[in-house]
Amino acid sequence: MTHADRATWTRRAWLGAAAALGTAACTRGDNRTIRFWAMGREGEVATELLADFEREHPGVRVRIEQLPWTAAHEKLLTAFAGDATPDIAQMGNTWLPEFVALGALEPLDQRVQASPDIDARDYFPGIWDTNRVQGRLFGVPWYVDTRLLFYRRDLLAQAGFAAPPRTWDEWMQMLAAVKRLVGPERYAILLPLNEYDPLVALALQQNEPLLREDGRFGNFRSEGFRRTWRFYLSMYEQRLAPPASSNEIANVWNEFARGYFSFYISGPWQIGEFRRRLPAALQSAWATAPLPGPHGPGASIAGGSSLVLFRRSRRKDAAWQLVQYLSRPAVQQRFHAITGNLPPRRSVWDHAVLAQDVPTLAFRDQLERVVPLPKVPEWERIATELRVIVERVVHGDVPADLALAELDARVDTMLEKRRWLLDRRAGG
Amino acid sequence: MKASRAGWLFVAPAMVAIAVFFVVPVAAALAMSFTDFDIYALADIGNLRIVGLDNYAWLLKTPLFWQALANTFFFVLVGVPLSIAASLAAALLLNSPLARFKAFYRTALFAPVVTTLVAVAVVWRYLLHTRYGLLNHALASIGIDPIDWLGHPQWAMPAIVLLSVWKNFGYNMIILLAGLQAIPKDLYEAASLEGASWWQQLRHVTLPTLAPMLLMVSILTMAAHFQLFAEPYVMTQGGPAQRTVTVLYFMYEEGFKWWSLGSASAVAFVLFLFMFGFTLLQLRVARYKEAM
Numbered sequence: 001m002t003h004a005d006r007a008t009w010t011r012r013a014w015l016g017a018a019a020a021l022g023t024a025a026c027t028r029g030d031n032r033t034i035r036f037w038a039m040g041r042e043g044e045v046a047t048e049l050l051a052d053f054e055r056e057h058p059g060v061r062v063r064i065e066q067l068p069w070t071a072a073h074e075k076l077l078t079a080f081a082g083d084a085t086p087d088i089a090q091m092g093n094t095w096l097p098e099f100v101a102l103g104a105l106e107p108l109d110q111r112v113q114a115s116p117d118i119d120a121r122d123y124f125p126g127i128w129d130t131n132r133v134q135g136r137l138f139g140v141p142w143y144v145d146t147r148l149l150f151y152r153r154d155l156l157a158q159a160g161f162a163a164p165p166r167t168w169d170e171w172m173q174m175l176a177a178v179k180r181l182v183g184p185e186r187y188a189i190l191l192p193l194n195e196y197d198p199l200v201a202l203a204l205q206q207n208e209p210l211l212r213e214d215g216r217f218g219n220f221r222s223e224g225f226r227r228t229w230r231f232y233l234s235m236y237e238q239r240l241a242p243p244a245s246s247n248e249i250a251n252v253w254n255e256f257a258r259g260y261f262s263f264y265i266s267g268p269w270q271i272g273e274f275r276r277r278l279p280a281a282l283q284s285a286w287a288t289a290p291l292p293g294p295h296g297p298g299a300s301i302a303g304g305s306s307l308v309l310f311r312r313s314r315r316k317d318a319a320w321q322l323v324q325y326l327s328r329p330a331v332q333q334r335f336h337a338i339t340g341n342l343p344p345r346r347s348v349w350d351h352a353v354l355a356q357d358v359p360t361l362a363f364r365d366q367l368e369r370v371v372p373l374p375k376v377p378e379w380e381r382i383a384t385e386l387r388v389i390v391e392r393v394v395h396g397d398v399p400a401d402l403a404l405a406e407l408d409a410r411v412d413t414m415l416e417k418r419r420w421l422l423d424r425r426a427g428g
Numbered sequence: 429m430k431a432s433r434a435g436w437l438f439v440a441p442a443m444v445a446i447a448v449f450f451v452v453p454v455a456a457a458l459a460m461s462f463t464d465f466d467i468y469a470l471a472d473i474g475n476l477r478i479v480g481l482d483n484y485a486w487l488l489k490t491p492l493f494w495q496a497l498a499n500t501f502f503f504v505l506v507g508v509p510l511s512i513a514a515s516l517a518a519a520l521l522l523n524s525p526l527a528r529f530k531a532f533y534r535t536a537l538f539a540p541v542v543t544t545l546v547a548v549a550v551v552w553r554y555l556l557h558t559r560y561g562l563l564n565h566a567l568a569s570i571g572i573d574p575i576d577w578l579g580h581p582q583w584a585m586p587a588i589v590l591l592s593v594w595k596n597f598g599y600n601m602i603i604l605l606a607g608l609q610a611i612p613k614d615l616y617e618a619a620s621l622e623g624a625s626w627w628q629q630l631r632h633v634t635l636p637t638l639a640p641m642l643l644m645v646s647i648l649t650m651a652a653h654f655q656l657f658a659e660p661y662v663m664t665q666g667g668p669a670q671r672t673v674t675v676l677y678f679m680y681e682e683g684f685k686w687w688s689l690g691s692a693s694a695v696a697f698v699l700f701l702f703m704f705g706f707t708l709l710q711l712r713v714a715r716y717k718e719a720m
Binding site: 074077080081098101102103104193194243244245247248250377381388391392395397417420421 | 464466467468470471472475477553554557558560576578579581663664665667668669670684685686687
């Protein structure tokens with residue numbers, strides 16, 4: 001018995017029993033059926049795209065299994081433990097390092113090189129890079145996601161500014177001016193205390209990485225992170241941002257319409273929400289802009305979903321056909337038309353609909369400057385710790401200058417197992 | 429001999445069920461609490477390390493665990509008496525000969541217990557809203573400044589207590605009501621013939637007769653309160669500044685969010701020890717009072 005076999009066997013013995021009651025028993029299709037796990041809205045609409053694929057590939061059937069986003073991560077892990085992973089799945093690109101660590105995913109380098117449909121150079125480099133873990137490619141971007149500024153153009157104009165900020169200094173001036181305009185009862189920007197994305201996006205604009213030595217230690221006491229940290233906290237200190245979580249805001253769109261805040265850092269889905277939920281009179285008053293950086297347009301988070309193949313699948317070739325089909329520019333255009341998801345390929349962006357949609361164009365600009373998050377399985381936990389420490393500083397539980405040392409200490413504890421594994425691998 | 433074997437045979441199915449669904453998982457969890465089981469171990473069992481009592485030592489060093497413990501104790505110490513007092517008061521009112529529309533009120537007061545917590549949470553989030561909430565509106569009318577119920581570290585747990593008491597008092601109320609109805613009427617008749625006031629009747633007739641039931645209710649309520657999870661999960665996600673992270677919420681995050689199943693198991697056993705200790709204490713107190 002090889003080491004891997006023994007590991008698999010033991011794992012099955014330990015965890016298989018539990019999972020067998022759930023997922024494993026009910027989901028074995030016949031040989032020509034590909035199982036495709038898709039999440040949320042994408043899971044609902046993917047069927048529409050697949051009719052043509054099945055026509056092109058007679059004999060291949062695709063069965064979509066929809067997962068709600070809230071349960072998706074847990075389902076994938078349980079499926080792995082119970083040896084019931086699908087053939088192909090949509091996966092948030094920040095989850096990739098974790099599933100690579102599990103050994104659940106199939107490397108795709110050779111398949112991509114041989115593929116006529118997938119040209120890596122057509123993809124936004126930051127997004128493509130999120131799929132590279134330990135030097136190998138494990139996913140093909142399906143749609144992209146990043147964070148940038150949504151702002152009230154009318155209030156900014158009243159405060160005396162015609163264009164959105166490009167640097168942190170400009171941004172700070174505008175925030176202060178808006179705050180003077182709206183008075184003490186209202187604010188200039190919303191940075192919810194229960195979200196870490198805005199802070200992480202601004203931290204990615206610095207030159208220093210968030211983790212050091214190949215993700216062995218936290219790097220939050222670095223000068224780069226300190227700059228972001230001071231800038232971010234100053235928005236709370238000067239009462240430009242309410243010290244509140246989004247739970248207490250209750251309805252972000254109503255408050256944005258009331259001018260409770262004028263700047264908001266959010267993602268592409270918000271364009272549709274703003275169009276649907278803001279009153280008609282305000283529709284020309286809001287706009288989007290790329291994130292300002294310390295000295296000019298700044299970077300943001302390379303988010304989104306990728307398509308991955310699973311190592312244990314026995315229908316990888318057929319599943320790869322599906323990945324190629326879904327990556328074609330024409331199919332991506334239809335996908336965008338149905339879902340509003342932003343395509344990861346530049347050639348799709350040149351298409352008329354996307355090229356004319358003003359709020360979306362800021363995303364096109366931002367996507368050229370997106371940076372992957374640290375590729376360690378522990379990242380989400382680290383980011384959560386970061387969020388918590390900001391909240392504690394804002395509420396006065398921890399002094400701002402001591403917080404970063406505490407944060408580094410905690411992150412180092414979380415990465416202890418990773419260091420042990422890396423050292424063991426290097427040693428043996 | 430034969431009779432005892434038949435007896436074992438009769439309890440065997442139940443014993444097997446208890447062994448499979450209780451003893452084995454508990455033993456496995458105990459074993460797991462001495463390891464660092466996580467996603468790396470899930471990938472390859474060779475990545476599992478036996479760490480002895482390290483998980484427990486780590487817990488004792490983790491400020492969030494102590495915070496969670498303090499939050500849970502606050503919830504238990506404030507919530508349990510409040511909840512039982514509310515249940516008892518409601519049961520007494522419902523049992524009063526003066527009360528009318530008893531069936532209606534009984535149903536209405538019991539309704540929160542059977543309502544889905546998530547739906548309740550949505551309504552309560554609005555009730556507790558700082559600027560638009562009904563509760564702050566009412567406070568403003570008596571001249572109290574608005575309270576940031578769910579956003580202020582100091583007020584979040586009291587808000588959760590409020591919600592939880594409202595949501596759960598109906599259950600104990602029904603149990604206590606049954607107890608009250610079982611008290612023989614002639615005891616009250618005798619007491620009032622002796623000239624006992626309402627308050628004296630309550631102290632010397634109702635409460636002593638109800639004591640076994642109150643003990644049971646308090647043990648059950650305390651056990652439930654130690655396991656507070658769903659309310660902070662849907663209302664505050666542990667915030668603000670982790671003031672509503674409870675021991676169980678901490679365990680959930682360790683185990684199911686971060687997949688540190690080893691340390692999550694350790695949390696479960698520490699919680700068990702606390703609950704066990706408190707239940708013993710309650711039984712002691714009850715027995716001591718009985719002896720008096």
